[in-house]
Amino acid sequence: MGKSAVSTSKVLRSSSDSNVACSRLIGVISDTHNQLRPEVLARLRRCELILHAGDICRAEILRELEALAPVHAVRGNNDRGAWAKRLPHSRTIEVDGWRIHMVHDLKELRVDPVKRGLDVVVSGHSHRPKLERRNGVLYLNPGSAGPHRFKLPVAIAHLRLHEGGVRARLWELA
Numbered sequence: 001m002g003k004s005a006v007s008t009s010k011v012l013r014s015s016s017d018s019n020v021a022c023s024r025l026i027g028v029i030s031d032t033h034n035q036l037r038p039e040v041l042a043r044l045r046r047c048e049l050i051l052h053a054g055d056i057c058r059a060e061i062l063r064e065l066e067a068l069a070p071v072h073a074v075r076g077n078n079d080r081g082a083w084a085k086r087l088p089h090s091r092t093i094e095v096d097g098w099r100i101h102m103v104h105d106l107k108e109l110r111v112d113p114v115k116r117g118l119d120v121v122v123s124g125h126s127h128r129p130k131l132e133r134r135n136g137v138l139y140l141n142p143g144s145a146g147p148h149r150f151k152l153p154v155a156i157a158h159l160r161l162h163e164g165g166v167r168a169r170l171w172e173l174a
Helices: 040-043 060-068
Strands: 022-028 047-051 072-074 089-093 098-105 121-122 131-132 137-141 155-162 165-172
Touching: 040 155, 047 060, 060 072, 060 131, 131 165, 137 165
Parallel strands: 022 047, 047 072, 098 121, 121 137
Antiparallel strands: 022 155, 089 098, 131 137, 155 165
16 A cells, blocks of 8 residues: 555534545544543544543443444553553554554653654643644644543544545544
């Protein structure tokens, strides 16, 4: 599969997703802090895969998400207990040839994304939704899908992977 430039788009408030032929939709969330809001679950229902960037706080959150789609998660600074010890602090997954690295706090990124051939770096921790492209790598923080904190919106993200590239959208939910 030939890769092209990574593109980004921000969507605040609800709008329709465009259909891209032969694409895969991935839900990206972080910082649920013991809470799965109905609007978050609704936005994740069509996803084929869910990435959780940490601060899950209860194993039950992951089980609820796994009822929707397979889940890849990393441990956040508030994830404690035996269930959390099984989660890695960071991980790289490959989906349809696209390499996605996950870490809770971007300040703890211990790999060079360009040298590792990463396409996307997913992080959380700050609760601040953010999309940024640097040196051909998409950096995505979906914001917090849990309780309102720090006067920031409740938000999640979608990654759409397709032959022509990777597209990310931020969704403000509350």
